[in-house]
Amino acid sequence: MSDSDLIPRAAGGDPAAFQALVERHRPMVYRVAYQFAGNHHDAEDIAQDVFLKVFRSLDRFRYDAQLTSWLYRIVMNACIDHRRRQKSGGWVPGEEAEGTLLNMPEESPGPEARAYGGEIGQALEAEIGRLPAGQRVIFIMRHHQGLKLTEIAEALGLAEGTVKRQLHAAVHRLRHALTRANVLASANGAAGGGA
Amino acid sequence: MTCGLLERGTIELYWYGELSQGERDEARRHLDRCLECRQALHDIEIIAAALAERPEVASPPGGDWSRFMAELSAAVAAEPRPKRTPPAESVTRAGRHRLVPYLASAALLALVTMSVFTLVRGRSATPPDGFRADVVMDVSFEARPPSLPDPALVSLSDQHFQRSKLVLLGLTTRDTAAPAAEDWEYERDLAATLLQDTRLYRRAVEEHGMTGLADVLRDLEMVLLQTSMSEGPDRESLEGIQRLIRRRDLLTRMSVVHAGGF
Structure with a gap:
């Protein structure tokens, strides 16, 4: 049964239809949440939050949109909300601008994240954790979901130019942080001096 | 260089x-x-x-979704039953306008505004171990019945709406051929600040089933998000934002809602 068949049934209160939707989309939601959060505990919290919002909003879903695009937006917002709660433990509107609120590194990566990549992998993990939430979501969608810039722009409801700039800013920031930490320099040395 | x-x-x-x-x-x-x-x-x-080499993790440890699904089921069961409303595509603008008298109620406005403050208080308080902040928030919604409208709170929501409209008007009338960097910086910062309050208001009105106003606030949120994430006064970003405001007919819809009571 397709999403467009399941959505009206779930919106009408059919628990089996809602469960089928969750089971179909939970790997994507969890994958993005984990890439964002870096540990199971927070990824589960984010994914729970996402599906609860989906449940609350199904009757307002616009059928001219892809469910996955809609879900991406919800995941992005859930990631940002989660980070805000994590940072402040309480939050007052107008306290800080969106872009600067979300700049805290993760507390600790999960075992899968800790196991990968040696020196570069560890440094990269830490730097990804320091990216502002918007840049991080775009970076993850490009690198881990393999989405084209136009697809990211559509999914997030952003102009393609904005996505390009945020992605550029993320890569620029990672390059410079890794260079400062001498990780890229050593990798370049190991690779024979680069281009 | x-x-x-x-x-x-x-x-x-x-x-x-x-x-x-x-x-x-x-x-x-x-x-x-x-x-x-x-x-x-x-x-x-x-x-x-x-x-x-970064791991692709698409499930809880061991691929065991049982606890996740059980928690989700419990959370969903605690939600009010979904309303059997027609899908959003069939809600016409005329349908939205019919909601205006409903939105105009001063008591509801006060309720929404107070809910926002209740939500902020719920988030400001550190929840006890094992409790999620949003669960605490939901409980506080139920525990605090609406009381008389507070003029100060009503005034605050009115100011928020007015400021948002001013940002939108500024963006709509900005010359895309030569956007000024200083103006852009100001609008971007203001949009970032308003975004957080808009999100709070939107959630509060959703909690109260005010779907028409929630639609307007959701679209406003989208415009504010795009504006706050744009890095410079470039033509492409500004044109994109202006298109979005036009396509969603946002200024008109905000005016209608505002005239109806905000």
Whole structure:
């Protein structure tokens, strides 16, 4: 049964239809949440939050949109909300601008994240954790979901130019942080001096 | 001095395969003669190679979804039953306008505004171990019945709406051919500040089933998000935001809702 068949049934209160939707989309939601959060505990919290919002909003879903695009937006917002709660433990509107609120590194990566990549992998993990939430979501969608810039722009409801700039800013920031930490320099040395 | 192509992100787009054939050929020729860009490309390759080793985690530990599904079921069961409303595509603008008298109720406005403050208080308080902040928030919604409208709170929501409209008007009337950097900076900062309050108001009205106002606030949120994430006064970003405001007929809808009681 397709999403467009399941959505009206779930919106009408059919628990089996809602469960089928969750089971179909939970790997994507969890994958993005984990890439964002870096540990199971927070990824589960984010994914729970996402599906609860989906449940609350199904009757307002616009059928001219892809469910996955809609879900991406919800995941992005859930990631940002989660980070805000994590940072402040309480939050007052107008306290800080969106872009600067979300700049805290993760507390600790999960075992899968800790196991990968040696020196570069560890440094990269830490730097990804320091990216502002918007840049991080775009970076993850490009690198881990393999989405084209136009697809990211559509999914997030952003102009393609904005996505390009945020992605550029993320890569620029990672390059410079890794260079400062001498990780890229050593990798370049190991690779024979680069281009 | 940094190479212009590198500065503009062209080298990353080259690596991502996001350039047209002509741009790609040009970038390749440039790379042959620019050591800095070759070095940057090599850095990106190293980062990508390291990222490729980053684990793909698409399920809880051991692939066991049972606890996750049980918690979700419990959370869903605690929600009010979904209303059997027609899908959003069939809600016409006329239908939205019929909601205006409903939105005009001063008591409801006070309720929404107070809910926002209740929500903020719920979030400001540190929840006890094992409790999620949003669960605490939901309980506080139920525990606090609406009381008489507070003029100060009503005034606050009115100010928020007015300021949002001013930002939208500023964005709509801005000349895309020569957007001024200072104005843009101001609007971007203001949009970032208003975004958080808008999100709170939107959630509060959703909690109260005020779908018409929630639709307006959701679209406003989208415009504010795009504005706050834009980095400079460039034509493409501004045109995109202006298109979005026009397509959603946002200024008109905000005026209608505002005239109805905000």
